Amino acid sequence: MLMNMEKILSAANENCFAIPAFNTPTSMILRGLIEAGEEADAPMIIEIHPDELEFAGESFLKSVIEEAHKTHIPVCIHMDHGSRKDQIVKAIRCGYTSVMIDASSRPFEENVSICREVCELAHAVGVSVEGELGTIGTTNQDIESTTSTEIRYTDPEAAKRFVEESGVDTLAVAIGTCHGIYPEGRQPKLELERLREIKEKVGIPLVLHGGSANRDEEIAEASRMGINKINISSDVKDAFYQKCREVLQNPYLREPEDIYMPCIAQMKKVALHKFELLGTAGKAKLYK
Template structure:
């Protein structure tokens, strides 16, 4: 079916008091697994490409984006494309022609006023070109001469009043908040600050996003959605599934050289992870 938009999927999820899952993709096998898992769960999904993934692919966005768009158009469920953690304005400006409906613009490394100015400029450009835009706010730096604290650093938390001002002044459509998750976790041991999430949900009138969700246990994810999270980002969980399947395959078949064998089991493992995650989130069915 035709590409849908991230904004539409998030709006649907919010109305259903659930969350849409947004999976980071790196290879074609990631793309195929996310779509297959979403079809298995009869659930819409977002395919997201990070700036790091673009860098891995030699700085070229279009090959992976075109593959993702083609897979989305052949999918039996609605699929949207999202450009994730963009810091390079030149990459941001490629989003529309590459088929993306949304972008996460990441200036959280900058002091507050610079972060706000850069995000406001990105929002103005994005909205003028029909893009839904997400930003991220952790612990704001610049207070008492302190530098910014990355939103996924241990102990980082988003302050509700700072978040309210940032959303109002930047005009973003959604905000990723720091409530205890972290990127690249390989164990599901994160404990979220649900009291803070409740305060953030009450303070803000835009959808809230949880990054680093691979490290969050199912019960914590369910509680986070009940507390106001409407978009959940997942990446490392797919890579754990992919890498584990390949390791097991090659351990049993040390003579194997044809990549189709181990990529098949890797894709199947990621598909199962996607389907299980979508069922846990209780996202609206397609």
């Protein structure tokens, strides 16, 4: 069941849960995620970053769209961290139902202007738009890295003005997370009181980037307090490829099903855990 971001997140916003947005660059990971979503009876967001789309090709996106139409669970296909207008136009033409325009490194007024322009373009064809205010940090271990390793926290009053002036459907906020897997000795602490203040000012669904490798209890609490979309890339990919490395210790394996099926099973465990953690499991019934 393919839908845009506005529709898939409306139920999450009304019922205080979050939907995981999994970065999905290969058909094997796609298979595992769809299977996990169906088993959990959970809505889900398939994210494909511009770099991932360049690697996988537009034919891969067509297969994602086909799988979304075939499954009984709600699925949104989202471009993650689009930074240029040509990327947004390409995403819309290819069949994404939601796009992110990340102008968070620009001055406030310029960020608003860019997001407003993308909203005018995307909304005309039923595609949702995500913007970002503040800067998510990075551990320098992920393709989604921003221009800085430092976090520039989202100001609640600025968030209210940004949403009103830009017209975005969802807003990514910076409350303490970073992209990538955290190195040993470094663990984020989410500013949940800041999140509460932002949610009081902003009625639309909020997004948390850098959702991997954070404390389960903080992520679960954030999903109850107003975060409705949580981006997860590294956790799923790490589970898949760590298992792949283990399987390939056997030098005689060469058939794809022998190599990849255990990897898919391992990453499905991570996805199923995220559905439970974020309160997404069983929520597909809200869309029927």
